[in-house]
Amino acid sequence: MIELVDVRKAFNQGQHNELWAVRGITLNLDGSRAAVLRGPSGSGKTTLLTLIGCLARPTSGRVRLQGRDVSGMTERFLTGLRRQTFGFVFQQFNLVRGLTVEENVMLPAYPLGTPRPELRRRVGALLEALDLASHAQARAEWLSGGQAQRAAIARALVNDPAVVLADEPTANLDTELSRRFLDIVRDLKGQGKTLIMTSHDPLLCQAAEVDRVIDMRDGHLA
């Protein structure tokens, strides 16, 4: 489903602080499965996740999505892809402070102009499924870590994407909450979604719900 061919990514290219975060990775990721990019801090796993999720373009190499090369696409096209194909769960969750949980979850759907009643129904169902319905009107900053993560997952799912990308999803969660997250992973896989996560948490990497662990070090596959 997702194919990376000799992908490289440099930051500040040509400057004194040039950094190659990803150094020639070739990788195939199948659909309806959960994969974890594992590696120490600075191994390039988050950068690789951003390349897979079209948040950034590779400096060189190809990224193909369902056989289609997306690495040279315009920003506008990539935005459309991000909106409809990918859902993102950030490490710090990145919920917008001051907005309610419901409003935060609705955000990715705003640019599509989805009719409000339909959108609210969809968001209601997602919050219900993630056990957050009672917090729909709570402000994002009032949520606990586990609630905030579930709100972030609901936001990632609101446009019904095929792929969910999660950066260090259990880094801010205790064991109990990490297990609940794995339950959600199982449910999403059951719905046919592909999950790609970064982590160095053994609990996540060794979980039965994870189909594949890809080790990375210094921008290479280990």
Added chain:
Amino acid sequence: MPTHPWIQRQQYLIDFTVGALARRKGRNLALLAVYGLIVFVLASVLLLSQALRHEAAVLLSSAPEVTVQKMVAGRHDLVPGTYLDRLVRLRGVAEGRGRLWGYYYDPVVAANYTLLVPAQDQPPPGKVRIGATLAETRGLAVGDVLSLRSHEGHPFAFTVEAVLPFESALLTADLMLVSEADFRAFFGVPAGSYTDLVLTVRNPREVAKVAEKVLRALPDTRPIVRDDIQRTYAALFDWREGMVMVLLSGAVLAFIIFAWDKASGLSAEERREIGVLKAIGWETSDIMAMKLWEGLLVSVFAFLLGYLAAYLHVFGFGASLFEPVLKGWSVLYPRFDLSPRIDGFQVFTLFFLTVFPYALATVVPVWRAAIADPDAVMRQ
């Protein structure tokens, strides 16, 4: 009926924007207050001078078409009555009359009065009709005696016959209507002489031609046509308006710097928010539209608030802040209510000069933040 996706999208963007404004209440309220104040001040000046220009134009529309003054060594002098006899015989002149008017400086209140002999319905000798402001300043009522010094230095007593109504205060604030005999005796103007002459022209399109004929017949005169007076008034108000605007330009500049700073400086929180929105699928254009809505909402609201306050200030409270600068040139300022007038072009100009620069100032930095790669949010 389902809402069109584009409209629904704009509604979502506005919702989000209103929410964002509410989340940064303190900053936005301060901005709204300063912005509204600037619009209020500028709009007050514009509305007041516009209304005054209109009042002057209305008043002058009934003024004589040609006024003739006699000149001696480039100065305005008394006109002999014989001039009038010659001028009324000119072709195109319907009628003419001599006017008697002058100024009197009253050291008691340190003010100038305008003494005038009305064309019709002159007060009887010894009587005077005075302007409301003058009456108030000197504490006079009907039946009281107003004693002034004549040209010979002797006291000259006028009995107040009437106080002129307030509605005409723009013209009559410092006015004294007296009889011809009293006027001549008070100022020492010989019989048969006038301050100036006024002519009515049969065909309004021939006014310039008649003025030309006046100058040919009497080379030592100066004919002034009504259009000239109107132009002078307009120029006077333009000049005063310009002076006030120049004085205000410092404040306007300070506002521009303030607004630019507020509008163009994105807080770390806002940058983070833009990054998140881009990462979750908002396009650069969505973010720009959202920020444009924010700029428009703030500036349009401030504009409406400022303009409404200015309207109330000028037409409800008599423009008390700018009255001394823009109204009248006499020491006795007329007290009157201006009739509300709004010039569409002026509103548009003010709107354009205040709303657009601000909206633009909000968009530029957002554009810079919004075109950044959205992956930055992953590395926060």
